[in-house]
Structure formats: C-alpha cells, structure tokens
Amino acid sequence: MGYWDGMRWKRRKQSNNWSEKAKRRKTTGTGRMRSLADVSRRFKNGFQTGGPKGARGAANPNPSKE
Template sequence: MTNLSVCVNVTQGKGTGSFGKRRNKTHTLCVRCGRRSFHLQKSRCSACAFPAARKRKYNWSVKAIRRKTTGTGRMRYLRHVPRRFKSGFREGTEAAPRKKGAAASA
C-alpha cells in the first residue's frame, strides 16, 4: 500500500478559496440616487456622496455626468416651465373661445 498525502494550502489569499467566506454586504441602497452604493459603516454613498448636500460629480468622467444630468429622467416639474414662461407664469385665467369663422377661412 502506498500512502498518498494531499497538500492543502493553509494560508488564505484573495482568490478562489476566500470567496466562500464572503457573505456580508458592505453596500446597500441609497435613498437619494437609488443605487446600491451606500456604505453601511461609512454611512456615505459612493455614487452621489449622500448625506452630503452637494451631489458627487467629477469632470474626469464626462459620460457619467451625461447619464445623470437634467433631462434623463421624467422632469415632472421642469418640462412644463418653458410653456409657462411664454405667458409670464400667468395663472387662474381661461383662454377665450375661438371664433368659428377664423377656423373655416384658414
């Protein structure tokens, strides 16, 4: 009979053997930007810098700014502002009824 000995690596590296130990999350969802970038121990979002008042933005990443800028979302308030600006932000008035003859002659 031959005695076979298996060599087991005792030291723990960063590779395949260590991935089984990774079962706790460092980041969770951010309430401001909605990304999974809020660091739980630091209490800081790595995407938008929440809870800082100013949003995180760097000019070395122009494409990232383009993705997050005004106009990429719904703009629920801002999309109506140009139309309201034309009338001087007038409110509470109603348009006069259009005359029937003007529509037929055109």
C-alpha cells in the first residue's frame, strides 16, 4: 500500500482551481497575439495563399505576334 493510497480523499480535494487568476493573466489573448489574431480569419478561408485569381493580370499580357 503506497503513501497516497490512504490519502485519496485528500488528493481529490486538492484538485481545485487554486491558480485560476494566474491562468487568466497568462492565457492566450492577454498579450500581443501578433500572428494568432490572423489564424481564425485564415482558418475560415481554408488557409489560402496568394491573391485572388486574375489579380496579377493575364498569364501572358503581351504575347509576341509572329
């Protein structure tokens, strides 16, 4: 029989949220969130890259006429 076997009630009792305020201070969103602020917006669009189609002009705007 281990030490904590006779103290199961105490171990359960100790699992309260004693660091609740510390979690609130340190959690995500309390700092700058320089890159994480964009993630939700990019997630909605499926993490697309580049500009919209046709934004860079036609594939070959001045074809050489031979």
